[in-house]
Amino acid sequence: MFSFSPTARVRPSPFFEATVAEGMVAGNVYNRMIMPTSYGDPEAEYWRLINGVSQWDVGVERQVQIKGPDAARLVQILSVRDLSKCKVGQGKYVPLCNRRGTIINDPILLKHADDLFWFSIADSDMWLWAGAIAMERGLNVEICEPDVSPMALQGPKAEDVVAHVMGDWVRSLKYFWFQETEIAGIPVALQRSGWSKQGGFEIYLKDGSKGTQLWNIFKEAGQPWDIGPGAPATAERVESGLVSVGGDTDDATNPFEVRLGQYVDLDVPDDVIGIQALRKIKAGGIKRHQLGLILDGDTPAPMGFQLEDIFYGGVCVGKMTNCMWSPRMKANIGYALIDISVQAGQSVSVQRASGAVSGRLRELPFL
Numbered sequence: 001m002f003s004f005s006p007t008a009r010v011r012p013s014p015f016f017e018a019t020v021a022e023g024m025v026a027g028n029v030y031n032r033m034i035m036p037t038s039y040g041d042p043e044a045e046y047w048r049l050i051n052g053v054s055q056w057d058v059g060v061e062r063q064v065q066i067k068g069p070d071a072a073r074l075v076q077i078l079s080v081r082d083l084s085k086c087k088v089g090q091g092k093y094v095p096l097c098n099r100r101g102t103i104i105n106d107p108i109l110l111k112h113a114d115d116l117f118w119f120s121i122a123d124s125d126m127w128l129w130a131g132a133i134a135m136e137r138g139l140n141v142e143i144c145e146p147d148v149s150p151m152a153l154q155g156p157k158a159e160d161v162v163a164h165v166m167g168d169w170v171r172s173l174k175y176f177w178f179q180e181t182e183i184a185g186i187p188v189a190l191q192r193s194g195w196s197k198q199g200g201f202e203i204y205l206k207d208g209s210k211g212t213q214l215w216n217i218f219k220e221a222g223q224p225w226d227i228g229p230g231a232p233a234t235a236e237r238v239e240s241g242l243v244s245v246g247g248d249t250d251d252a253t254n255p256f257e258v259r260l261g262q263y264v265d266l267d268v269p270d271d272v273i274g275i276q277a278l279r280k281i282k283a284g285g286i287k288r289h290q291l292g293l294i295l296d297g298d299t300p301a302p303m304g305f306q307l308e309d310i311f312y313g314g315v316c317v318g319k320m321t322n323c324m325w326s327p328r329m330k331a332n333i334g335y336a337l338i339d340i341s342v343q344a345g346q347s348v349s350v351q352r353a354s355g356a357v358s359g360r361l362r363e364l365p366f367l
């Protein structure tokens with residue numbers, strides 16, 4: 001039984017009751033909310049994501065809404081990716097940086113109208129940041145958190161379930177594009193997105209009083225495809241090379257170091273926060289990079305993780321930022337954020353709580 005003491009500062013997701021009813025046994029704190037992480041059988045939850053369809057409470061992906069005459073300007077000032085070609089109905093993955101070019105969040109931006117945007121944020125307070133920058137720049141915008149909570153359906157069978165509930169039109173929704181609609185009178189936005197590389201959708205619930213009802217509609221509709229509860233799966237996302245900002249990054253990490261350079265457009269206007277620093281960083285050469293690390297041994301690492309030092313030739317060259325048993329690779333894998341001089345193919349030693357473990361570096365993604 002999962003026990004959680006509600007307080008005004010740790011907000012329950014609208015799907016909380018439904019996930020408790022599903023047998024949620026573990027959770028994590030993300031954006032001052034509880035994110036379910038397990039329903040008691042991590043192995044089954046992993047294979048369901050790889051082969052079937054998995055239903056996730058990702059209400060922790062909070063929305064920061066920016067509205068008003070200067071909304072598009074503010075959104076670009078906050079984003080190091082060029083948004084000038086972003087269309088209404090389109091989503092974009094956008095790194096946000098501070099003035100030093102350090103990545104502080106990596107939301108999906110949803111453009112609802114020329115003057116209305118949502119940042120669907122990762123784990124840091126972008127509401128405060130957006131408000132402070134709007135004030136500093138004298139911009140005419142309203143910033144709020146709307147009543148919006150995403151639920152994800154991920155896995156190769158997610159599309160069949162969503163089409164069964166919502167109609168075959170969902171099959172032609174393009175990657176990261178979204179559509180406002182209703183399900184049994186419940187207002188939602190449906191987007192082809194989600195924090196896995198197994199395909200699927202996110203359903204942004206726009207009425208927090210309807211969480212259990214929406215959850216159960218998909219739970220029931222998904223029975224023929226053997227749907228079941230799950231959560232963003234560390235093993236899958238590491239195999240797939242997805243970045244977790246705040247976990248895989250530290251307070252000096254720039255987007256180039258963690259393979260996000262393709263989402264940085266150095267020719268955006270000079271007033272974009274961090275872009276001048278990123279131009280200098282790029283010109284001066286990147287000092288660290290993110291590689292995959294496969295540890296020796298065939299015993300699954302225990303769940304739970306803290307940063308670990310990586311040694312090469314007896315010298316600490318960086319950190320291992322996550323480590324998880326990969327059921328498909330049959331090895332403990334993770335990411336290394338290390339000095340640029342240490343390269344894929346080389347062997348290193350990781351200082352684990354249980355002692356030193358050797359491993360080999362390689363390029364990401366693993367799979």
Ligand code: THG
Nearest residue numbers: 061093106107108120121122150193194195202242
């Ligand atoms: N969905 C929604 N909001 C979110 C997340 C999400 N907010 C928090 C967090 N996840 C933001 N981080 C990411 C990181 C990676 C991706 C999405 C959100 C992602 N990346 C793909 C990749 O790297 O291969 C594709 C990026 C691209 O090509 O544009 O999907 O999951 N609503």
